[in-house]
Amino acid sequence: MSLTLFNPFEDLIFDEHFCFLSGVLTTERISVFPQWLMDQFKFGDEKIEMMDKTKSYKYSDLELPCSPEVKKAFTNLDLKIQAAYEKGFEGMESLDQELLFQWTGRMVYGLLYYEMLYERDRLLRQGEEFALSAHLRERFGRFHLMLQSIIEPVSFVGQKPWSIVVFPLKYSADIFSYRDDAINLMFSFGVNGFGFIACLQDNGLIGEKEKELLDKMAGHVLHPIQFEELYARFHYSDYILQYKPEYKIENQEDGITIEALPIEILENRPIFGFWDEDIFAQLLSNYWSVYGIEREDILKFQKPPLSFLENPYSKDFIIPESIDLPF
Template sequence: MADLKLYDPFSKMQFTDEHCFLCGITITTADRTPVFGEWMQKKYNLENKELLLLDKSITTFSQLTIPCCNQCHTNYILPLEEEIEKASEADYEGIKLLDPKRLFQWIGKMYYGTLVTELIREKDPLIMPENPVSENPQMLGKFRTFYQVLQSLRVPMVFSDFQPCSLFILQVEPTEDNLPFEYQDELSTMAFSIKLGPVVIVCKLLDNGIISKAMGRMYKLIESRQLHPIQVAEFKAQVFYAAYIFNVVPDYFIRTIKPDDKQLVLDTLIDDVTNEVFNPWEPVAYAHMLEEMLKPWSIREQQILADPTRLLTFLTDEKGEFKTIEHFAQ
């Protein structure tokens, strides 16, 4: 009989170096798995690249590991990383052919691995963060819900008529693209992006695909095209801002388990009756997000807001059609 029991580290805040992040069994401090796959670190020379944690301590991609038992590492983590590595060898076409559930699990593992690191660090921080994650019940509730569906990596699980995230896969036009790898995430909004050579994956976790539906027209316009890096940055800003104003958290319900069941079936519900799905869209707040994404091109908020009837955009022309950009000049 399949082991269909879910692990809940949030009930006792069991975030230590002595418990496997995926199944919870007691392990030694030597039992670890990389947050970012070793293949990716080697391919993009990330091993010694520095990362800043919330407590202002510095780590590197190779040092960023999380507690993981040998069984979970061997049976679940390694096969997942091997699958993504193989798909990435075919660039955009390979990534597009992946099961969205596997991409969700891969992105979720990196996102959750970063979160677990932050929660462990908060017990002995270099500098206590201004808003500790472990002291925010609302955030912890959201992370707990996310972890429920992330366990599909370990426990056989079927999502009934939904995906727990919005996924966007973009192609980058090579002419002015000199960045082989890039990674960004927002812990609080659960927005994530990663660049693997000519492919950029943008994701909003825990929205049941609502943002992908809201941005469906724009994504359809660009998904088969090669984008200039500034266009990728703008699209990322749109997704990250949508994640910022996203205002609901899905609930997941496990269907009654029968003795001969070999997988869990999850249904979902979003409370969009008492809560608005999105908070109001504010041009100034979006412009601030876009300015952050456009820093490499030194484009300021004032330029973005210069025409209040049409904010600065590099994705579409005045007719709303796709704008081709091969070379960008201020």
């Protein structure tokens, strides 16, 4: 007999009376963003917008219904991450990536949960039915299954479903940089000492695509503008990924194993589509706006695109200390 676990995307169950992860009836709640993180960087009272920009919440008001078991599991995980955080880059790098997946996944799923609630309520007010495409139901359902590994016998074997990279990063003290794309299950996090980027369901394809650059970065402490460019590269790569990640999921009585399957590449269809420098420059300019860098500065006539990661001619990694910009 196989193990049966809760999947809210089967019947689109997003209700404050049911634990977001296990589905059991509950009155407990847990914050989407770890309390220690909000306290450390004092962003609990700041606002975060939903995707359509018409609704916003305070970070501290974002909470998920959860069972005592789930709350305890994430509380213990928070303690492990906080202890690693206090050791800086070395502490974070030493963590098992599955822990980073679960910790990051709680925040990304929490934002996804609120997007589902908002869209459901918006449609109800208009007298319309809330629905998701079969593709999104499957994708989000699998992500939810993977996140249940924190409380259930769900394990990962072989190729992991994610790309997670951790690297040294220099920021001014008390600055916290965070970006997410809940629909595409992406997340970036940067503070003074380290940063990490997580693509939570790409089957490692984007990390492999950027391996050459990541190898060049080894041993260097990134400048923040390099961190933003790296995340932009991961984000755009996810956009042009032409194959849906597939999994081998084996469900036995004693647990579930998940293995990311290799891509079966079709003729004339590479893993990643065409890299459009114009589109990428527009995306990158959004991340670089704090430096006053616009799309027109990135793309100039008869010049290669501006980069702070690689010399456009030699492809050598740009030494962070040579970048004369604030951090």
